[in-house]
Amino acid sequence: xxxxxxxxxxxxxxxxxxxxxxxxxxxxxxxxxxxxxxxxxxxxxxxxxxxxxxxxxxxxxxxxxxxxxxxxxxxxxxxxxxxxxxxxxxxxxxxxxxxxxxxxxxxxxxxxxxxxxxxxxxxxxxxxxxxxxxxxxxxxxxxxxxxxxxxxxxxxxxxxxxxxxxxxxxxxxxxxxxxxxxxxxxxxxxxxxxxxxxxxxxxxxxxxxxxxxxxxxxxxxxxxxxxxxxxxxxxxxxxxxxxxxxxxxxxxxxxxxxxxxxxxxxxxxxxxxxxxxxxxxxxxxxxxxxxxxxxxxxxxxxxxxxxxxxxxxxxxxxxxxxxxxxxxxxxxxxxxxxxxxxxxxxxxxxxxx
Amino acid sequence: xxxxxxxxxxxxxxxxxxxxxxxxxxxxxxxxxxxxxxxxxxxxxxxxxxxxxxxxxxxxxxxxxxxxxxxxxxxxxxxxxxxxxxxxxxxxxxxxxxxxxxxxxxxxxxxxxxxxxxxxxxxxxxxxxxxxxxxxxxxxxxxxxxxxxxxxxxxxxxxxxxxxxxxxxxxxxxxxxxxxxxxxxxxxxxxxxxxxxxxxxxxxxxxxxxxxxxxxxxxxxxxxxxxxxxxxxxxxxxxxxxxxxxxxxxxxxxxxxxxxxxxxxxxxxxxxxxxxxxxxxxxxxxxxxxxxxxxxxxxxxxxxxxxxxxxxxxxxxxxxxxxxxxxxxxxxxxxxxxxxxxxxxxxxxxxxxxxxxxxxxxxxxxxxxxxxxxxxxxxxxxxxxxxxxxxxxxxxxxxxxxxxxxxxxxxxxxxxxxxxxxxxxxxxxxxxxxxxxxxxxxxxxxxxxxxxxxxxxxxxxxxxxxxxxxxxxxxxxxxxxxxxxxxxxxxxxxxxxxxxxxxxxxxxxxxxxxxxxxxxxxxxxxxxxxxxxxxxxxxxxxxxxxxxxxxxxxxxxxxxxxxxxxxxxxxxxxxxxxxxxxxxxxxxxxxxxxxxxxxxxxxxxxxxxxxxxxx
Numbered sequence: 001x002x003x004x005x006x007x008x009x010x011x012x013x014x015x016x017x018x019x020x021x022x023x024x025x026x027x028x029x030x031x032x033x034x035x036x037x038x039x040x041x042x043x044x045x046x047x048x049x050x051x052x053x054x055x056x057x058x059x060x061x062x063x064x065x066x067x068x069x070x071x072x073x074x075x076x077x078x079x080x081x082x083x084x085x086x087x088x089x090x091x092x093x094x095x096x097x098x099x100x101x102x103x104x105x106x107x108x109x110x111x112x113x114x115x116x117x118x119x120x121x122x123x124x125x126x127x128x129x130x131x132x133x134x135x136x137x138x139x140x141x142x143x144x145x146x147x148x149x150x151x152x153x154x155x156x157x158x159x160x161x162x163x164x165x166x167x168x169x170x171x172x173x174x175x176x177x178x179x180x181x182x183x184x185x186x187x188x189x190x191x192x193x194x195x196x197x198x199x200x201x202x203x204x205x206x207x208x209x210x211x212x213x214x215x216x217x218x219x220x221x222x223x224x225x226x227x228x229x230x231x232x233x234x235x236x237x238x239x240x241x242x243x244x245x246x247x248x249x250x251x252x253x254x255x256x257x258x259x260x261x262x263x264x265x266x267x268x269x270x271x272x273x274x275x276x277x278x279x280x281x282x283x284x285x286x287x288x289x290x291x292x293x294x295x296x297x298x299x300x301x302x303x304x305x306x307x308x309x310x311x312x313x314x315x316x317x318x319x320x321x322x323x324x325x326x327x328x329x330x331x332x333x334x335x336x337x338x339x340x341x342x343x344x345x346x347x348x349x350x351x352x353x
Numbered sequence: 354x355x356x357x358x359x360x361x362x363x364x365x366x367x368x369x370x371x372x373x374x375x376x377x378x379x380x381x382x383x384x385x386x387x388x389x390x391x392x393x394x395x396x397x398x399x400x401x402x403x404x405x406x407x408x409x410x411x412x413x414x415x416x417x418x419x420x421x422x423x424x425x426x427x428x429x430x431x432x433x434x435x436x437x438x439x440x441x442x443x444x445x446x447x448x449x450x451x452x453x454x455x456x457x458x459x460x461x462x463x464x465x466x467x468x469x470x471x472x473x474x475x476x477x478x479x480x481x482x483x484x485x486x487x488x489x490x491x492x493x494x495x496x497x498x499x500x501x502x503x504x505x506x507x508x509x510x511x512x513x514x515x516x517x518x519x520x521x522x523x524x525x526x527x528x529x530x531x532x533x534x535x536x537x538x539x540x541x542x543x544x545x546x547x548x549x550x551x552x553x554x555x556x557x558x559x560x561x562x563x564x565x566x567x568x569x570x571x572x573x574x575x576x577x578x579x580x581x582x583x584x585x586x587x588x589x590x591x592x593x594x595x596x597x598x599x600x601x602x603x604x605x606x607x608x609x610x611x612x613x614x615x616x617x618x619x620x621x622x623x624x625x626x627x628x629x630x631x632x633x634x635x636x637x638x639x640x641x642x643x644x645x646x647x648x649x650x651x652x653x654x655x656x657x658x659x660x661x662x663x664x665x666x667x668x669x670x671x672x673x674x675x676x677x678x679x680x681x682x683x684x685x686x687x688x689x690x691x692x693x694x695x696x697x698x699x700x701x702x703x704x705x706x707x708x709x710x711x712x713x714x715x716x717x718x719x720x721x722x723x724x725x726x727x728x729x730x731x732x733x734x735x736x737x738x739x740x741x742x743x744x745x746x747x748x749x750x751x752x753x754x755x756x757x758x759x760x761x762x763x764x765x766x767x768x769x770x771x772x773x774x775x776x777x778x779x780x781x782x783x784x785x786x787x788x789x790x791x792x793x794x795x796x797x798x799x800x801x802x803x804x805x806x807x808x809x810x811x812x813x814x815x816x817x818x819x820x821x822x823x824x825x826x827x828x829x830x831x832x833x834x835x836x837x838x839x840x841x842x843x844x845x846x847x848x849x850x851x852x853x854x855x856x857x858x859x860x861x862x863x864x865x866x867x868x869x870x871x872x873x874x875x876x877x878x879x880x881x882x883x884x885x886x887x888x889x890x891x892x893x894x895x896x897x898x899x900x901x902x903x904x905x906x907x908x909x910x911x912x913x914x915x916x917x918x919x920x921x922x923x924x925x926x927x928x929x930x931x932x933x934x935x936x937x938x939x940x941x942x943x944x945x946x947x948x949x950x951x952x953x954x955x956x957x958x959x960x961x962x963x964x965x966x967x968x
Contacts, residue, residue, distance in 0.1 A: 042749060052836075060843060067872070072851060093773070098767055105762055105763055108744035109759050112748065114751070119748060121746035124687065125689070126742075148727075153720065239537065248782060249783075256629070284865065286854060289786060292459075292537065292543055293544060294455070295856060297862040
């Protein structure tokens with residue numbers, strides 16, 4: 001089988017080469033230099049550019065139409081709707097520019113192919129024209145910049161203190177989530193405390209960590225619909241990126257610092273299943289910064305539900321240090337006092353955002 | 354054809370440079386007599402030989418990087434499928450049973466990127482054409498320092514060799530992506546490729562930076578000091594302007610990459626913590642504290658962004674020349690073109706932050722980078738429109754080079770407009786690091802620069818090897834390449850818009866990407882077609898080098914000085930005096946002239962205005 005494929009390839013190459021030789025010899029017989037570009041070549045390639053242009057229109061618009069269903073469903077967050085609007089606005093502009101300028105380019109190539117005995121027009125410059133195509137793009141770009149920066153600033157503005165704080169913690173190749181509990185404060189942590197079951201390196205001496213709820217790796221994050229959530233992102237080892245494509249949210253997760261992204265989910269998982277017509281639809285968090293061999297499979301499921309569902313969900317989860325002292329032992333190491341003092345809580349405020 | 358250059362050898366032109374060359378020429382004279390194979394073809398100090406050395410090395414490296422891309426494209430289209438090809442290329446260790454190993458996949462995308470960006474499109478493109486054309490087109494006998502130029506090539510060779518060697522180390526080559534962000538690249542425990550493979554990557558890049566600086570300084574000095582009589586800056590061909598600005602960008606930005614790499618070497622080997630802090634890996638809390646990987650990103654992209662213009666500007670320069678020659682028209686808006694090159698060069702230094710919108714940077718800083726980045730679209734648009742206007746009412750000669758040059762304008766536009774999305778930080782949030790980015794930069798700088806480079810090869814092949822490449826094979830090569838370039842990268846935008854992250858070994862872990870598999874198959878088919886097209890080129894290139902029909906002195910009817918040199922390669926380029934320049938290089942189809950081109954060596958008629966310095 002392999003032999004046949006190789007043989008076909010070699011024969012095809014030989015055939016093409018022979019064909020070209022024939023063309024060359026024919027040209028030589030006519031006394032023409034076979035490598036000189038003739039009017040016929042010019043006409044042919046000009047037409048090819050024209051055909052290419054038509055095919056380009058058809059295929060790119062076909063892709064736009066055919067693949068539009070394969071793209072992400074409508075944005076499931078408040079700011080995501082605005083991002084989608086701005087994306088469509090910009091897409092409209094760039095599709096127009098893409099189709100128009102390519103069309104003009106290929107029409108020029110087709111129309112002005114070289115003919116024997118013809119002479120080009122000497123036309124070295126035209127200041128008015130050049131001002132036109134400096135000015136028009138400049139104006140369009142300023143509009144794009146204005147809308148872009150406005151949305152960027154509103155999306156990335158620091159979240160209010162009252163917004164529910166949830167930590168996303170990354171390591172090769174798992175995600176963890178930690179809810180801040182009733183006090184809406186995440187307890188301090190220190191990477192030097194990571195040991196055994198204390199996978200996030202929490203400091204059990206910090207009172208704020210007592211009501212924190214840690215989801216085991218690859219568990220499901222539950223978010224109440226229409227309530228803003230502020231994600232604090234930390235990494236244990238390398239840079240990861242927390243990417244929530246359905247919510248149009250993403251932020252890098254960088255070891256040694258904290259980053260933040262907040263958004264408001266607006267569509268429950270159930271509603272999204274109806275919208276997409278896919279009963280198995282789920283929101284996901286995926287890693288979008290190269291982080292090692294299993295980068296392609298670092299994910300966590302996200303469920304958006306009602307407030308009541310959320311309360312039920314969180315009630316089922318175990319707090320980091322439940323009030324009942326007897327339950328403390330399996331969760332928190334006994335030798336906490338001898339461990340280095342946590343410091344990352346101090347850093348939190350000094351980091352941007 | 355245009356061999357009237359002898360008539361204009363103005364012998365009293367003993368400018369300072371010419372005097373210098375007389376002495377220089379004298380040294381060479383001795384040298385020439387004892388020329389051995391080694392001094393002529395291996396450790397040559399002649400810009401023409403060095404140019405060919407760069408080109409052939411870059412072609413070999415490009416083939417390696419292209420084969421890599423086919424291997425990982427097969428994996429992406431048919432994950433887990435067994436391919437004899439993968440086993441043949443990757444061996445039993447990385448391609449057991451014909452299935453690609455996940456770590457090897459990471460190494461392939463990393464080295465593919467590194468080779469293409471640095472070895473092919475920086476070293477290969479600038480090294481080949483700056484070396485070939487700067488002395489030729491400004492009328493100099495050679496580079497300012499032939500010795501530095503020779504070192505530049507040999508450091509490039511060492512760099513390429515080290516990179517190839519790194520593919521064969523036990524734990525695999527560097528695998529952290531071509532941007533080698535620490536801590537992933539700094540810690541051996543983070544991935545196998547961050548061991549010896551990464552060390553060799555850093556060694557290779559250090560050699561590369563040395564090569565690039567030696568070359569760049571030479572180009573700058575040569576352009577500034579060694580222009581022949583009459584070759585004012587405003588009479589330089591746009592190729593030279595592009596190479597000149599490119600060299601400045603390289604000289605200003607590569608040292609920053611060097612410091613960036615040096616600090617990484619320190620972190621890797623000497624326990625410092627420039628980029629490392631609070632890391633727990635492999636069951637151990639590292640003692641490094643206080644560093645920041647974000648510092649690395651700033652240093653890296655301070656080179657990294659000018660780097661993409663280091664890649665594209667020479668390609669645009671070559672295109673300017675080829676389009677003007679083959680449209681038989683002056684380039685439209687010469688001054689605007691020069692201004693655009695300068696503006697792009699300047700702006701390229703203040704936009705690096707757009708690679709880092711999502712690193713947690715202050716949103717205000719992000720806004721500043723949005724502004725500067727989108728500004729770069731203005732000079733880019735001016736260039737694109739000027740190319741199109743150059744074609745208007747031309748008498749276009751579709752040489753293979755011209756086809757590639759026109760295709761470059763198309764891909765430069767198509768890839769450029771998607772940059773508007775990525776530059777817009779709010780929109781970048783959802784497409785950052787997805788296939789949308791991969792599609793964008795491959796079209797706007799990968800494909801465009803390769804098309805420009807191929808255009809340059811077809812156009813200057815007669816000057817480099819004194820022979821012609823086969824025209825019809827060139828046509829076939831072009832159309833297959835152009836079609837497959839769009840076939841590969843246009844659909845890729847949609848995968849990105851669907852949210853597929855780059856550098857995933859496969860997408861099957863996410864049901865939400867299942868229905869995109871057809872697009873991946875389509876892309877891979879076009880990639881294979883494109884690779885086959887390059888086989889045609891390779892055959893044409895190497896065959897024509899030795900067996901192609903002999904070229905005439907000025908086969909395309911060009912005005913620039915390189916076509917006034919005799920049809921053999923001699924030291925000093927011109928026998929006798931250097932040519933004297935009397936006009937800009939774009940007097941094509943000037944009214945009232947008999948021929949449709951007037952070489953730069955032809956004096957202005959009485960009352961004739963020089964096109965370059967119009968009123």
